[in-house]
Amino acid sequence: MNFSSAEPGSIASAVARGFGSWGGGRARQLPFGRNLTHFLPGVAPVQQLIGANADTAVAVVGMSAYPMGVEITLEIRLRHGSGPGWEPTLPGGWEHGASMIVPFAVRFADGRTASSMPWPREFAWPAPGRDGVELVVSGREVSEPEAGPRAVVRYWLAPLPPPGPLTLLAAFPARGLQICETVVDAAVVRAAAERAVVLWPDGLALPCPGVPPADxxxxxxxxxxxxxxxxxxxxxxxxxxxxxxxxxxxxxxxxxxxxxxxxxxxxxxxxxxxxxxxxxxxxxxxxxxxxxxxxxxxxxxxxxxxxxxxxxxxxxxxxxxxxxxxxxxxxxxxxxxxxxxxxx
Structure with missing residues (x-):
């Protein structure tokens, strides 16, 4: 079965069957070892639609680049009054409605891929953390303004993509949005990373020494x-x-x-x-x-x-x-x- 041709219900069933409650009910956070607060990132001027249909849209609206990777900001919008609630980043586990999830994946120019979450093998979707590429949720914000429900989800991608096309993929099975993609020139991301400014040396700061013990x-x-x-x-x-x-x-x-x-x-x-x-x-x-x-x-x-x-x-x-x-x-x-x- 190919993901792009599957019915939303069958996708949900297969995911729940194959993975149970993967994720423990919590979105994975940005690894603590990435001291991004020690940098001012270089901002890549990227704002591109990944995919849309009559009432659903997924777009990349920003990229903040660092020497060790890039934080990608995804925006998910629903047309006002167009449907029930949603869960864009797996906060409740697969058993709570896998088809309501918005999976996100990347493909580097050299063929390496990674996904923010696993999908069953029968679907044509990259595996998470494959080929040494890290893609994890680093933050999110969900709101329902008068203009329609909106979610902003940030993903940490490391390492920086190699030169060439950087392909971004997304889908929203519950709302009929099948696999869609857009391509960003990785040169734009790499140039932004070169503009990142180091504020402080890497490493966590220890407190100032005080009075030591006798020995x-x-x-x-x-x-x-x-x-x-x-x-x-x-x-x-x-x-x-x-x-x-x-x-x-x-x-x-x-x-x-x-x-x-x-x-x-x-x-x-x-x-x-x-x-x-x-x-x-x-x-x-x-x-x-x-x-x-x-x-x-x-x-x-x-x-x-x-x-x-x-x-x-x-x-x-x-x-x-x-x-x-x-x-x-x-x-x-x-x-x-x-x-x-x-x-x-």
Whole structure:
């Protein structure tokens, strides 16, 4: 079956059958490692209609180019009074009406393609993240002004397209808009990227150093050990007793760890492969005061997205009766990391 000739209902059924609730009910966001706030982008003068019919239109209305990629702004408009509600960027999962989704894809001049979401193999549609091309939702705005429903959706595309034609594809099955496309000269995008202005050096800024603890070297060692223990997945292997012991050690490395046990169990259940392959790397540590430190770190996921460089925190826990104080991963930092998996 070809997507361009399929009925909207059959598309919805096949997508729901093939993918269930892919996406976890959340649009994927711009990867945290892309420090776009450190740049003023070069603006590519692009405003082109991708496709339209009697009551539906999809257009690209802007491109903001950076050295590492381009943010594409898509606008979706419905003629006033022309139909029911819609879901332009998969906020509710495939089972909530796949034909109401507006898929978006790109094709580079060298043949590489990528899509913002997966579609069944029987449809002629690019795969997401294929060929090293990244295309993810980075923001959206949906409104219903008097002129008719309108959605603005931003997509992050990386890397920059190579010279030649950059093809943009979209569709809106629920409203009879089949696969349509428009072509942009990638030279316009690449020229805009050259006009981007660097505001600050790349990398997240650590706080200014404060008063360090009495033994900063020992504290540094404890903090690195705590982050390594807290964010290393797959500890204990397949032995239940070893896994239980590793879980206890993981929670002991986190501020108020035992209270966070449900979060750890939830993220393990929801994303077993990503958790199993998680490996942290710890870079700089800055002491804010004798009991608090800021940590520059990353968590590498062998089977998941790259969330990039992070700034987390470590705290010196209060001394309990008969126990020595210990540096641990701050609870808010742990919550932030497991939040990548939709667990809060």
């Amino acid at each position: 900063p070297e020992a504290a540094d060692e404890q903090i690195r050990a705590a982050f390594t223990t807290a964010f290393t997945g797959g500890q204990g292997g397949s032995d239940p007793a070893a896994v239980a012991a590793a879980t206890t050690a993981t929670l002991a490395a986190i501020e108020g760890g035992e209270a966070l046990r449900p979060l750890l169990e939830q993220v393990r259940s929801a994303h077993p492969d990503m958790v199993r392959t998680a490996r942290p790397s710890i870079d700089d540590i800055v002491f804010i005061d004798p009991g608090h430190a800021a940590v520059r770190f990353r968590v590498h996921l062998g089977n998941g997205p790259d969330f990039g460089e992070q700034i987390g925190f470590a705290v010196l826990t209060d001394t309990a009766a008969g126990e020595r104080a210990a540096w641990k991963v701050a609870a808010r930092t742990y919550r932030k990391v497991v939040g990548w998996g939709g667990v809060y």
